[in-house]
Amino acid sequence: MKTQIDVNLTGRSYPIRIGEGLLTELPALMQSLSLGGRLMAVTNRVVAGLHGGLLSETLRSAGLELDLIVIPDGEGTKSLATAGKLYESLARRHAERGTPLLAFGGGVIGDLTGFVAATYQRGVPFVQVPTTLLAQVDSSIGGKVAVNVGKLKNMAGVFYQPRLVAADTRLLQTLPLAEIQNGLAEVIKCAVIKDPELFAYLEHNIPEVLAKNIGTLTHIAGRAARVKAAVVERDEHDYGERQILNFGHTLGHAIEAVSNFRVKHGTAVALGMAAAAKVANRIGLLAEPHVIRITSLIAAAGLPVTMPVKQPEALIAAMLHDKKISNGKLKFVLPDGIGSTVIRDDIDPRMAVEALSA
Numbered sequence: 001m002k003t004q005i006d007v008n009l010t011g012r013s014y015p016i017r018i019g020e021g022l023l024t025e026l027p028a029l030m031q032s033l034s035l036g037g038r039l040m041a042v043t044n045r046v047v048a049g050l051h052g053g054l055l056s057e058t059l060r061s062a063g064l065e066l067d068l069i070v071i072p073d074g075e076g077t078k079s080l081a082t083a084g085k086l087y088e089s090l091a092r093r094h095a096e097r098g099t100p101l102l103a104f105g106g107g108v109i110g111d112l113t114g115f116v117a118a119t120y121q122r123g124v125p126f127v128q129v130p131t132t133l134l135a136q137v138d139s140s141i142g143g144k145v146a147v148n149v150g151k152l153k154n155m156a157g158v159f160y161q162p163r164l165v166a167a168d169t170r171l172l173q174t175l176p177l178a179e180i181q182n183g184l185a186e187v188i189k190c191a192v193i194k195d196p197e198l199f200a201y202l203e204h205n206i207p208e209v210l211a212k213n214i215g216t217l218t219h220i221a222g223r224a225a226r227v228k229a230a231v232v233e234r235d236e237h238d239y240g241e242r243q244i245l246n247f248g249h250t251l252g253h254a255i256e257a258v259s260n261f262r263v264k265h266g267t268a269v270a271l272g273m274a275a276a277a278k279v280a281n282r283i284g285l286l287a288e289p290h291v292i293r294i295t296s297l298i299a300a301a302g303l304p305v306t307m308p309v310k311q312p313e314a315l316i317a318a319m320l321h322d323k324k325i326s327n328g329k330l331k332f333v334l335p336d337g338i339g340s341t342v343i344r345d346d347i348d349p350r351m352a353v354e355a356l357s358a
């Protein structure tokens with residue numbers, strides 16, 4: 001099964017290809033976009049150890065020369081310090097303005113490499129080859145590239161669209177279960193905001209997803225990626241509709257920050273989505289059966305729906321750095337059904353934090 005999605009953005013359109021064994025098609029896809037010659041890729045030690053050989057062989061056997069830059073694993077590398085090291089690495093290798101830069105890894109590698117691709121010599125062609133479920137359904141699409149500044153998530157970044165997204169779902173077979181669950185949070189997000197059919201599919205197929213059934217993973221990755229691509233096409237720069245992709249993130253990013261990034265992005269977003277559903281119910285926006293469906297699906301995915309809150313003030317302070325703030329007002333994306341959301345700026349952040357432990 002292969003999914004083809006085209007992200008239509010004037011002057012910056014690009015294809016997304018998702019499928020089992022898709023890596024073998026990467027050289028042809030790149031050549032069809034005139035992306036060839038010498039290539040640079042950034043990956044981390046874990047991904048390099050598992051799949052670096054396959055990537056290098058695949059490209060080299062098609063006559064493409066690859067220089068693989070390997071950095072440590074972890075959210076801590078999504079920083080200006082690592083970006084600085086990557087600029088030096090690229091310069092040492094004489095990477096030119098036309099040298100394509102590939103991100104080969106999860107969302108951390110994608111966000112960081114994209115930031116470097118956007119800024120090294122004022123921008124080089126960028127290709128996303130995502131290797132986690134989260135990156136295949138969400139972070140590789142839409143051009144939000146960034147680094148964290150201290151604990152502040154994605155605080156320095158730009159919009160820089162990739163020229164190609166090539167997602168091989170076979171690479172997901174080596175993902176630990178916790179990373180499948182982490183990615184599932186963003187799939188559930190896409191289902192709640194825009195795709196009730198995907199939501200129902202997930203309700204019936206979570207065991208297959210957790211068992212890493214490749215057909216099921218390829219199906220849900222394609223559906224979620226389609227939701228994201230369509231929203232990005234309508235509001236590339238995040239001034240309006242795109243903010244719904246932040247469902248669960250107002251609290252989620254705050255939870256990541258307060259935990260010093262010990263809580264994974266997907267886990268934090270799951271907690272944020274469950275709390276948002278409960279807030280929506282409390283203000284009369286979302287009927288109880290819908291809250292139960294949303295929290296039950298999150299729980300069935302093995303993700304948390306509540307957490308003890310020891311530092312409510314720290315969470316509120318962290319939320320005040322959210323990028324959706326406008327005129328000093330914090331915004332929350334709240335579901336008003338399965339497949340539909342509204343953005344509200346009149347929610348007391350205390351109510352949202354209380355909903356986390358309720």
Ligand SMILES: NC(=O)c1ccc[n+]([C@@H]2O[C@H](COP(=O)([O-])OP(=O)(O)OC[C@H]3O[C@@H](n4cnc5c(N)ncnc54)[C@H](O)[C@@H]3O)[C@@H](O)[C@H]2O)c1
Nearest residue numbers: 046106107108109131132134135138139144171174175265
């Ligand atoms: N730009 C966006 O639109 C966007 C969207 C969602 C999330 N994000 C960002 O993405 C990041 C989270 O991404 P993530 O969840 O992919 O985390 P990650 O990149 O840290 O990857 C998770 C773990 O999986 C490992 N891994 C990667 N591929 C593997 C494979 N095929 N087999 C085995 N292990 C593998 C990694 O080494 C890492 O340990 C966060 O920084 C988040 O803010 C960005």
Ligand SMILES: O=C(O)C(=O)C[C@@H](O)[C@H](O)[C@H](O)COP(=O)(O)O
Nearest residue numbers: 138142144153154242245246249323
């Ligand atoms: O692409 C988007 O837009 C999103 O909001 C997707 C989110 O899943 C993602 O975590 C994103 O990086 C959050 O962006 P931010 O603007 O809140 O930093």
Ligand SMILES: [Zn+2]
Nearest residue numbers: 186249265269
């Ligand atoms: Zn996210």
